[in-house]
Amino acid sequence: xxxxxxxxxxxxxxxxxxxxxxxxxxxxxxxxxxxxxxxxxxxxxxxxxxxxxxxxxxxxxxxxxxxxxxxxxxxxxxxxxxxxxxxxxxxxxxxxxxxxxxxxxxxxxxxxxxxxxxxxxxxxxxxxxxxxxxxxxxxxxxxxxxxxxxxxxxxxxxxxxxxxxxxxxxxxxxxxxxxxxxxxxxxxxxxxxxxxxxxxxxxxxxxxxxxxxxxxxxxxxxxxxxxxx
Amino acid sequence: xxxxxxxxxxxxxxxxxxxxxxxxxxxxxxxxxxxxxxxxxxxxxxxxxxxxxxxxxxxxxxxxxxxxxxxxxxxxxxxxxxxxxxxxxxxxxxxxxxxxxxxxxxxxxxxxxxxxxxxxxxxxxxxxxxxxxxxxxxxxxxxxxxxxxxxxxxxxxxxxxxxxxxxxxxxxxxxxxxxxxxxxxxxxxxxxxxxxxxxxxxxxxxxxxxxxxxxxxxxxxxxxxxxxx
Numbered sequence: 001x002x003x004x005x006x007x008x009x010x011x012x013x014x015x016x017x018x019x020x021x022x023x024x025x026x027x028x029x030x031x032x033x034x035x036x037x038x039x040x041x042x043x044x045x046x047x048x049x050x051x052x053x054x055x056x057x058x059x060x061x062x063x064x065x066x067x068x069x070x071x072x073x074x075x076x077x078x079x080x081x082x083x084x085x086x087x088x089x090x091x092x093x094x095x096x097x098x099x100x101x102x103x104x105x106x107x108x109x110x111x112x113x114x115x116x117x118x119x120x121x122x123x124x125x126x127x128x129x130x131x132x133x134x135x136x137x138x139x140x141x142x143x144x145x146x147x148x149x150x151x152x153x154x155x156x157x158x159x160x161x162x163x164x165x166x167x168x169x170x171x172x173x174x175x176x177x178x179x180x181x182x183x184x185x186x187x188x189x190x191x192x193x194x195x196x197x198x199x200x201x202x203x204x205x206x207x208x209x210x211x212x213x214x215x216x217x218x219x220x221x222x223x224x225x226x227x228x229x
Numbered sequence: 230x231x232x233x234x235x236x237x238x239x240x241x242x243x244x245x246x247x248x249x250x251x252x253x254x255x256x257x258x259x260x261x262x263x264x265x266x267x268x269x270x271x272x273x274x275x276x277x278x279x280x281x282x283x284x285x286x287x288x289x290x291x292x293x294x295x296x297x298x299x300x301x302x303x304x305x306x307x308x309x310x311x312x313x314x315x316x317x318x319x320x321x322x323x324x325x326x327x328x329x330x331x332x333x334x335x336x337x338x339x340x341x342x343x344x345x346x347x348x349x350x351x352x353x354x355x356x357x358x359x360x361x362x363x364x365x366x367x368x369x370x371x372x373x374x375x376x377x378x379x380x381x382x383x384x385x386x387x388x389x390x391x392x393x394x395x396x397x398x399x400x401x402x403x404x405x406x407x408x409x410x411x412x413x414x415x416x417x418x419x420x421x422x423x424x425x426x427x428x429x430x431x432x433x434x435x436x437x438x439x440x441x442x443x444x445x446x447x448x449x450x451x452x453x454x455x456x457x458x
Contacts (some may be wrong), residue, residue, distance in 0.1 A: 141385070
C-alpha cells in the first residue's frame with residue numbers, strides 16, 4: 001500500500017498486539033519506510049504471529065520478517081513455559097508472564113536488521129502506564145538501550161545516531177486505542193491475549209486481556225475482540 | 230569435573246574459539262559455577278560449535294547450551310552470507326567479517342539465561358588489542374551493555390547488579406595464549422578460523438587465523454592448529 005514511501009527507514013517491532021500495531025500505523029503516517037520485525041521467542045500465544053503478518057499486510061510495510069529465537073529453553077516465564085499457568089488476577093510484583101530479557105533480545109534483533117538496512121530508527125510499543133510492571137518497558141531501560149546501541153554498531157564510527165522511538169510510553173490504553181482508531185487500525189486483526197487459541201480467540205481473563213478490555217471501555221470504542229467461553 | 234563448585238554463578242559466552250575458551254578456564258579457576266552458552270547465529274564456520282561442546286565438556290561446566298538465532302537472514306557480513314568472500318588481507322576499516330549487532334544479540338541471550346539462573350556475572354572474551362576493529366568489542370560498548378542490563382531485568386528492582394566480566398579486554402593474543410596454557414586449555418580443541426572446514430581445519434589466511442598464528446609465535450608456544458592446504 002505505502003510502497004511509494006521513501007522517508008527515513010525504520011524497523012518496527014510488531015508483535016501482532018494492539019500496541020505495536022498502533023505504533024506501526026503511526027510510523028507509516030509519519031512517512032517512515034517501515035520494516036516490520038516479529039520475533040517468535042517461544043511464546044505460547046503464537047496466534048499473535050499470524051496476527052502480525054495480517055497487520056503488516058493490511059497497513060502496508062516495505063517488508064515483514066520473522067526471527068526465531070528460543071527463549072523458552074531458558075524457562076522462567078508463564079509465556080514460554082506451558083507448565084506455568086498464566087495468572088488471571090492482578091499482581092503487585094513483576095508477574096510470572098514477564099519473559100526474562102525479552103525486550104532486550106527483541107531490540108537486539110531489531111538493531112541487527114536496522115544496521116544492515118542503515119535505518120535511523122527502531123519503533124516499539126512499550127508503555128509505562130497500562131502495562132504489567134515489566135522492568136524492560138520503562139523509559140530508563142529504553143534510554144540505556146539506545147545509548148548502548150550507539151556504541152554497538154557501525155554507527156559508533158559514523159557518528160550518525162540510531163534512535164529508539166516509543167510513541168506510546170506515556171499513553172493510557174484508552175489513548176492508544178483512540179490514536180489507532182484515528183489512523184485506521186483494525187483492532188479486530190490484533191491479538192493481545194497471553195493464552196489466545198490458535199485462531200486468535202482471547203481468554204478475557206489474563207492481565208493482557210483485562211488491560212485491553214478496560215482500554216476499549218474507557219476509550220468508548222466498541223471492543224472487536226473475540227472472547228472465548 | 231568441577232561439579233562440586235558452588236561459587237557465584239556465571240554465564241560464559243563460549244564460541245569455541247581461543248579467546249572464549251580461555252575465559253571459561255579463567256572463570257572456572259576463579260571458582261565460578263559456569264553455565265556456558267554457545268550461539269549459533271548462522272555463522273559459516275559451524276565447526277566452532279562442535280569445538281565449543283568439546284571444550285565445555287573438557288573443562289567441566291555445570292551446563293552447556295546452544296541457542297539458535299538466524300542473523301544470517303539479515304545479511305551484511307561475510308561470516309553469515311556465503312556469497313561474500315572472507316577477506317584474506319588486513320583492513321583499515323570495520324571489515325566485512327563484522328556481523329551486525331552480533332555481540333549485542335549474544336549478550337542479550339546470555340542475559341536472558343543469567344536472569345533465569347539468577348547469575349551475578351556474564352563472562353565474555355572480547356578484546357580491544359589483537360582484534361579486528363569491531364565496534365562491539367570495545368570497553369565503552371561493554372560498559373553501556375552492563376548499564377542497560379541492570380535496567381532491563383528483575384535486577385533493576387532487586388538492586389543487586391549483574392556484571393559483565395571481560396578478562397581479556399586489554400590482553401594481546403600472546404598474553405591470552407600464555408594465560409590459557411597456564412590454566413591447562415588444550416588449544417588444539419579450539420577453532421578460530423572464519424572459514425574452517427567441518428572438521429575444524431583452518432585456512433591460515435583469514436584475519437582470525439593471522440591473529441591466532443601470530444599470537445602463538447609471539448607467545449613462544451607451539452601452534453596446535455591444523456591448517457589446510
